[in-house]
Amino acid sequence: MAASASSSFTLSHQTILSHPKTTPATSIVVPVNSKVNGALLLKSRRRRVGGVGRVESRAAVVRAAAVEALETTEKDQVVEKSVNTIRFLAIDAVEKANSGHPGLPMGCAPMGHILYDEVMRYNPKNPYWFNRDRFVLSAGHGCMLQYALLHLAGYDSVTEEDLKTFRQWGSRIPGHPENFETPGVEVTTGPLGQGIANGVGLALAEKHLAARFNKPDAEIIDHYTYVILGDGCQMEGIAQEACSLAGHWGLGKLIAFYDDNHISIDGDTAIAFTESVDQRFEALGWHVIWVKNGNTGYDEIRAAVKEAQSVTDKPTLIKVTTTIGFGSPNKSNSYSVHGSALGAKEVEATRQNLGWPYEPFHVPEEVKKHWSRHTPEGASLEAEWDSKFAEYEKKYPAEAAELKSIITGELPAGWEKALPTYTPETPGDATRNLSQQCLNALAKVLPGLLGGSADLASSNMTLLKMFGDFQKDTPEERNVRFGVREHGMGAICNGIALHSPGFIPYCATFFVFTDYMRGAMRISALSEAGVIYVMTHDSIGLGEDGPTHQPIEHLASFRAMPNILMLRPADGNETAGAYKVAVENRKTPSILALSRQKLPNLPGTSIEGVEKGGYIITDNSSGNKPDVILIGTGSELEIAAKAGDELRKEGKSVRVVSFVSWELFDQQSDEYKESVLPAAVTARVSIEAGTTFGWQKIVGSKGKAIGIDKFGQSAPAGKIYKEYGITAEAVIEAAKSVC
Amino acid sequence: MAASASSSFTLSHQTILSHPKTTPATSIVVPVNSKVNGALLLKSRRRRVGGVGRVESRAAVVRAAAVEALETTEKDQVVEKSVNTIRFLAIDAVEKANSGHPGLPMGCAPMGHILYDEVMRYNPKNPYWFNRDRFVLSAGHGCMLQYALLHLAGYDSVTEEDLKTFRQWGSRIPGHPENFETPGVEVTTGPLGQGIANGVGLALAEKHLAARFNKPDAEIIDHYTYVILGDGCQMEGIAQEACSLAGHWGLGKLIAFYDDNHISIDGDTAIAFTESVDQRFEALGWHVIWVKNGNTGYDEIRAAVKEAQSVTDKPTLIKVTTTIGFGSPNKSNSYSVHGSALGAKEVEATRQNLGWPYEPFHVPEEVKKHWSRHTPEGASLEAEWDSKFAEYEKKYPAEAAELKSIITGELPAGWEKALPTYTPETPGDATRNLSQQCLNALAKVLPGLLGGSADLASSNMTLLKMFGDFQKDTPEERNVRFGVREHGMGAICNGIALHSPGFIPYCATFFVFTDYMRGAMRISALSEAGVIYVMTHDSIGLGEDGPTHQPIEHLASFRAMPNILMLRPADGNETAGAYKVAVENRKTPSILALSRQKLPNLPGTSIEGVEKGGYIITDNSSGNKPDVILIGTGSELEIAAKAGDELRKEGKSVRVVSFVSWELFDQQSDEYKESVLPAAVTARVSIEAGTTFGWQKIVGSKGKAIGIDKFGQSAPAGKIYKEYGITAEAVIEAAKSVC
Numbered sequence A, B: 001m002a003a004s005a006s007s008s009f010t011l012s013h014q015t016i017l018s019h020p021k022t023t024p025a026t027s028i029v030v031p032v033n034s035k036v037n038g039a040l041l042l043k044s045r046r047r048r049v050g051g052v053g054r055v056e057s058r059a060a061v062v063r064a065a066a067v068e069a070l071e072t073t074e075k076d077q078v079v080e081k082s083v084n085t086i087r088f089l090a091i092d093a094v095e096k097a098n099s100g101h102p103g104l105p106m107g108c109a110p111m112g113h114i115l116y117d118e119v120m121r122y123n124p125k126n127p128y129w130f131n132r133d134r135f136v137l138s139a140g141h142g143c144m145l146q147y148a149l150l151h152l153a154g155y156d157s158v159t160e161e162d163l164k165t166f167r168q169w170g171s172r173i174p175g176h177p178e179n180f181e182t183p184g185v186e187v188t189t190g191p192l193g194q195g196i197a198n199g200v201g202l203a204l205a206e207k208h209l210a211a212r213f214n215k216p217d218a219e220i221i222d223h224y225t226y227v228i229l230g231d232g233c234q235m236e237g238i239a240q241e242a243c244s245l246a247g248h249w250g251l252g253k254l255i256a257f258y259d260d261n262h263i264s265i266d267g268d269t270a271i272a273f274t275e276s277v278d279q280r281f282e283a284l285g286w287h288v289i290w291v292k293n294g295n296t297g298y299d300e301i302r303a304a305v306k307e308a309q310s311v312t313d314k315p316t317l318i319k320v321t322t323t324i325g326f327g328s329p330n331k332s333n334s335y336s337v338h339g340s341a342l343g344a345k346e347v348e349a350t351r352q353n354l355g356w357p358y359e360p361f362h363v364p365e366e367v368k369k370h371w372s373r374h375t376p377e378g379a380s381l382e383a384e385w386d387s388k389f390a391e392y393e394k395k396y397p398a399e400a401a402e403l404k405s406i407i408t409g410e411l412p413a414g415w416e417k418a419l420p421t422y423t424p425e426t427p428g429d430a431t432r433n434l435s436q437q438c439l440n441a442l443a444k445v446l447p448g449l450l451g452g453s454a455d456l457a458s459s460n461m462t463l464l465k466m467f468g469d470f471q472k473d474t475p476e477e478r479n480v481r482f483g484v485r486e487h488g489m490g491a492i493c494n495g496i497a498l499h500s501p502g503f504i505p506y507c508a509t510f511f512v513f514t515d516y517m518r519g520a521m522r523i524s525a526l527s528e529a530g531v532i533y534v535m536t537h538d539s540i541g542l543g544e545d546g547p548t549h550q551p552i553e554h555l556a557s558f559r560a561m562p563n564i565l566m567l568r569p570a571d572g573n574e575t576a577g578a579y580k581v582a583v584e585n586r587k588t589p590s591i592l593a594l595s596r597q598k599l600p601n602l603p604g605t606s607i608e609g610v611e612k613g614g615y616i617i618t619d620n621s622s623g624n625k626p627d628v629i630l631i632g633t634g635s636e637l638e639i640a641a642k643a644g645d646e647l648r649k650e651g652k653s654v655r656v657v658s659f660v661s662w663e664l665f666d667q668q669s670d671e672y673k674e675s676v677l678p679a680a681v682t683a684r685v686s687i688e689a690g691t692t693f694g695w696q697k698i699v700g701s702k703g704k705a706i707g708i709d710k711f712g713q714s715a716p717a718g719k720i721y722k723e724y725g726i727t728a729e730a731v732i733e734a735a736k737s738v739c
Helices: A051-067 A069-097 A103-119 A140-153 A194-213 A231-235 A237-249 A277-283 A298-310 A344-354 A365-372 A374-395 A397-408 A431-443 A486-499 A511-527 A554-559 A572-584 A607-612 A634-649 A662-666 A670-676 A717-723 A728-738 B051-067 B069-097 B103-119 B140-153 B194-213 B231-235 B237-249 B277-283 B298-310 B344-354 B365-372 B374-395 B397-408 B431-443 B486-499 B511-527 B554-559 B572-584 B607-612 B634-649 B662-666 B670-676 B717-723 B728-738
Strands: A026-031 A042-047 A134-137 A225-230 A254-260 A287-291 A316-321 A449-453 A479-481 A504-510 A532-536 A565-567 A590-593 A615-619 A628-632 A654-658 A684-687 A704-706 B026-031 B042-047 B134-137 B225-230 B254-260 B287-291 B316-321 B449-453 B479-481 B504-510 B532-536 B565-567 B590-593 B615-619 B628-632 B654-658 B684-687 B704-706
Touching: A069 A103, A069 A140, A069 A344, A069 A365, A103 A140, A103 A225, A103 A254, A103 A298, A134 A140, A134 A194, A140 A225, A140 A365, A194 A225, A194 A237, A194 A254, A194 A397, A194 A486, A194 A511, A225 A231, A231 A237, A231 A254, A237 A277, A237 A486, A237 B237, A254 A298, A277 A287, A277 A316, A277 B277, A287 A298, A298 A316, A365 A374, A374 A397, A431 A449, A431 A532, A431 A572, A449 A479, A449 A532, A486 A504, A486 A511, A504 A511, A511 A532, A511 A554, A511 A590, A511 B511, A532 A572, A554 A565, A554 A590, A554 B554, A565 A572, A565 A662, A572 A590, A572 A607, A607 A615, A607 A662, A615 A634, A628 A634, A628 A728, A634 A654, A634 A684, A634 A728, A684 A728, A704 A728, B069 B103, B069 B140, B069 B344, B069 B365, B103 B140, B103 B225, B103 B254, B103 B298, B134 B140, B134 B194, B140 B225, B140 B365, B194 B225, B194 B237, B194 B254, B194 B397, B194 B486, B194 B511, B225 B231, B231 B237, B231 B254, B237 B277, B237 B486, B254 B298, B277 B287, B277 B316, B287 B298, B298 B316, B365 B374, B374 B397, B431 B449, B431 B532, B431 B572, B449 B479, B449 B532, B486 B504, B486 B511, B504 B511, B511 B532, B511 B554, B511 B590, B532 B572, B554 B565, B554 B590, B565 B572, B565 B662, B572 B590, B572 B607, B607 B615, B607 B662, B615 B634, B628 B634, B628 B728, B634 B654, B634 B684, B634 B728, B684 B728, B704 B728
Parallel strands: A134 A225, A225 A254, A254 A316, A287 A316, A449 A504, A504 A532, A532 A590, A565 A590, A628 A654, A628 A684, A684 A704, B134 B225, B225 B254, B254 B316, B287 B316, B449 B504, B504 B532, B532 B590, B565 B590, B628 B654, B628 B684, B684 B704
Antiparallel strands: A026 A042, A615 A654, B026 B042, B615 B654
């Protein structure tokens, strides 16, 4: 764990040189170690840096490197050239798009180079090789860094032609990293802080699988998760949440590079961000290393990675002090290089400064040659692993089958038979409890199911009884304790889901607190991460906790979100159906809105019905022409059913429809939809203990939507239902008024 | 700054006794210092505590207190009795409601007592007295603590009768603290982490006003903000965000008590929360004090407060180690006492254990007498301040007028005349730029307007040009730099808004990142905090940044939320109108969705139109019977207008309606609504670059809604608009299909 004395060192509070917040701009010489033309370029320009101390130490490193130059010239040259290739691919792509973020790739090119060229194990021709190291660019705006690296490494997803289409319609390399667009990109980042939290999820997945499947004679799971995050990520609360958990879990194979460049969009971070990040991460139980010269201190970076890998019981933060836009004589170290093209003039000046005589998008031959080894090496790595796994499979067939299911995402045949079914005679129960029955039934047949709650396990009913807690020393277990960290929880689950197709992570809190984690949930939807969100206490039905805890607008707000299934089951069969749908939809996340209160098992509900999204549970009409259609979801389906019974007693023909998932209903054929909601029947009443917003689509201009368009109240649930008019009487009255 | 050696001490890493994570339950004697019956009760019971070290030090303090007992017996007795009164009021109210959280009030009663009885300055008969100290219970579930304290202190809002209605329909003391229900409660808490962030806002407000208005001869603003937060709050990212800013700003009058009881809902916090909170807060620039014995160490608590008050350049965290449910022999120090009534048997056992012979809800006479002084003292405090202010007003009439406006919320007469207006000839501009014109115009006339962006000031266009940055050493300025901390930003603005009615805080980020701050925005809506949310880059119109940055479902998701105005202005006049509405609605927050891209000033738009929510901008029909009604919002109103022009050329009578705010339109009379959207005209087409979810209400079953029901793309904006069919051609085609 001792760091190389000259290049990196273990952080100690006393020795940190603090970033001076108000140092006025001074003119100093910044040595740029560019040996491209056989000469050390020394370029003088005005810039604000972290005081003479920082610059001196950087210069010292440069000199130290020069001493060793005799032996390492050729290697150094190609590294330097590779690093500048990365910088200019980013510069050129952003310039061509006239849009993008050149500053980060220019500053992070050295660490990027070392990671992809010297440290990481991957197979460029199979980006999905299971035992690859994972890389996450949490500072996703700097995506040209990753695209340049994928290009050099030989990934087919980023050709020279692709680089020229950056940020254009139909491009395979969009404005922020998107796993569903670019093979080689593991997760979707851009919204700050998500990536580091995804990284925690990826590292959790590795630690879990390694503990569960590795054998003393067969270490088949063994890979690292590397993350680059910036000042923006560091300020986000989600990053704190996830990193606190990473420290708690002791995720030793998580190594995060903090691009410490002191610049964010509004300028110097000193205007809003003066905490000691190093000390905070120590408080979180991380190992912290500071690389003072991230611009040219390659050996410092290498030593830091080595040290980080040697610390196996803690995640490591490598703070790498860099210059944003390194190499740009007039824009580096300023916000102006963060999010805009440099402009032709400054591109030219940067070419001059870094001694780069090439055309845009050019990759020098020696750089190409240097990187070309990754294709055969990657193939070897995978082949080696394949034979290792073949051996494992022979020795441990049962474990291998489970692991294979997680690797491939192929669900075990007949898994859905594990789901419980219910009859109207089964005693009623809260759907949160029924959910726990489903989770526990599924855990027996789905090897990739794991998850937990944000400190509400006993309220959300999410504990898997056959397993213990996933903890630092028991990582093979499957109950994850997220603490009160909803946003981090969601993003960690995205990381788990995207680690391997067969992982089915679930996470839980009160439905109203989706407000805390919506950023992560939207990324689930966008990045096709099939996370299951177990959201209990789904309405005023939670009672006394009052309006801060009672969701009103949440069902509507998720129905409006693309590629996410909003499911609100009414009873046992529907809860089982919701799980069937959620497990099957591996590229679409599902939200299950579940009741705190007890609900009866209703006649007519079914798993198959749920799969259609909306379906008839009872009907006494004929010819698809009921007098009135009553539509309910979740806990209010019971009310609709009751009102239906009453109206039938009065001689009406009434259809009662469960509308458990709007998205699934939308996917059905027109014929099916007409069979449930015939256009000719405009007498429709819906009831749901939430906003009526959106229901007009279902009940039509002549129908009535019963719901709640104001905040809730603190009182026993039954009382609120009555006072808010969420009653069978209200449905009956509305039905009579429309038919 | 030196702490009393025997009772509290400045934190040092070396001396912290860490909480043992896996100590098995051991049977030890816990001394309970109850002198009610003239005897020191020593009660033996099983509990898990932080090792013998902790217990010993607690016992030592108890012994130390006993030594001084001769001199302080009477005072000590009444304090002890008062503390137990608080405990039992909480126990009894939760018991009667059979719902609630007794654990926190029982553990925090000592610090609560000291705060309300010995430390805080307030006037119970005027909870809104301007210069009062503010108190926030961030761990809002423990609200019975605050209700008990308000009751003892003499607030009319919490009578004995009120205490008996806890968590019932129509009660003035709901299940979590709600400022709009209970005078004396400053903000609305319950969702964890919000309260501490509100506290940062309250303290910011004080620091700002003090710097701006205090004179060397007249310190008229001088109050503290006290917060109690628990382990749950500490885990939430929002707390980290807000506390990082509090340290950065050096909010010396913010004093937060961290109820360190090692228990959260899922059990011992050791299962998910093992970071060093103390070290983290030091990293954030806070002063940190540890009170080891929060259960009976009154002098420790007193000394800690004194020390905290003496540190004027940093906020202080007082970590107070307590026992949740203190006094309950069988449930204390366990999650079972967190969120459920104790039950009759355990209430009785607790009465025995703490020597409490009284009936439920009883306040002993000596306790009543002891607290009775707060009514006259509070009146004096306010009267003193009134005369101080009268003097100030004489000497500094201009400043006094400004301050008065902030204190009362009365807007300066004619303020709205400052809003700019535009004609179709005015060159087009992005509404984010027009927004900046409005903000800068309003800053000149609204003394309470202040705010900023989450590190996007230059993109959100939120800088007030006449002011500098609110910083530690320039707190009189009005541009607040929130860093990349959206959730914290929103909650801090809630605190500012609720500090004084005349504060008009605004905050900004990209519209899509409302996902990061929705928890705080919902609290704005619920707690009637008139924050202005300046949300730019409001659609696919932002272009290349791609789907992670392009809002789709966000307009709908806020239209579904109660008590929040979702405004999407189309041009200069509408942006001015949106600000007029936002400033006027002091009890309803507003969200302004603003374009990145340039938009023309359209004929027919007006401030008055915006105030109606929906209005006709052009119409060539007569008799309120157009052939078709085209409805647009924001950047798509231009498209609707263009389509209207084309259709008119083809001989159609076309009405073009701007639908800038659904909520405002809903508030209009039926006559007005009919005059804009006549029921007889079912040929309606809406266009909006967002989800169509909800639009069926406006366009009806026969109309068509043009929008985007999938995620966006990374490409130039114009290209995406075209590919996604958000065009005049699409409107024309749809119009022809419906009329």
